[in-house]
Amino acid sequence: MTLPHRTILETHVLDWPDETACAASAAALAAAPALRDAFIELRGDLGAGKTTFVRHLLRALGVGGRIKSPTYALVEPYEIDGGAVWHCDFYRFDDPREWDDAGLRDLFAAPGLKLVEWPERAAALLPACDLCVELAVVDGGRRRVTLQVHTERGRALLAAMTR
Template sequence: MRVKLEDEQRQVAFGERLGRALGGEGRVYLEGELGAGKTTLARGILRAYGYQGAVKSPTYTLVEPYALDGQRIYHFDLYRLGDPEELEFIGGRDLFADDALCLVEWPARGSGWLPTPDLVVTLSLGDPGREAQLVAGTDHGDAVLARLARDAKLEFATIEQERRPS
């Protein structure tokens, strides 16, 4: 699925819709160059669960936990990760529990250690705004894309839907 996001407001709104479609669980990998809007999308996802505060990328702490109405959400930023094994030292296996929602920026830095993503969102700079490409990696990811397509088709230009090869 590809979605055009003309400005930051639309990107946050799309993140909220994505957050609702996720149903409070899953592993979402956020890819894209610096400044592509990974943290902005994470802010929208968090807003779907009632969080209204500022969202900053946890570049130095690696993970920022959120507990919202009993929902566990972990926002990872692996940009400064020296070695994927560092995730083991911060209790990563426990954080990636099935009943948590994990948002991971720069997932390639955790390659070989991270679990299979339910959804990969690749953000790219466009003119105007940005474009998000969403690819499912699991059955849960397929279900999220189906819910999102039904919910978002009136407001967002959906170009295509695809699944990442197994």
């Protein structure tokens, strides 16, 4: 199956020397008004920091309590002031029937923030994302973070993260 080409409007690379830098980027993103209904893909190898970034982002958005990885549940929902957040992890996604069974078609059609780890596992089913955050471990634990913008909303999110 051939996937549609996604236009990249802009690319920016960040360097996170440590988790404090990750938390700072998450806090900057959380302050962006455009985040409310955004779709953000998180890419990278196991251990690259995708879930850590999401946890920092959710904390910055005011989520209290335990923030679980949705690796086995597929989706973890959260309520924040002004809306809903869904954290999806498609690492174990291998059957397109799960898409409808889990109600993901409705989830992606509804307003709210969608954060998706391992989007490539469900790529044919996902709408175009606003921002793709790709994390790579380099030089003793540093993270190289490549941000790809795919929409105008994504441009606003990038601006918030790179101020």
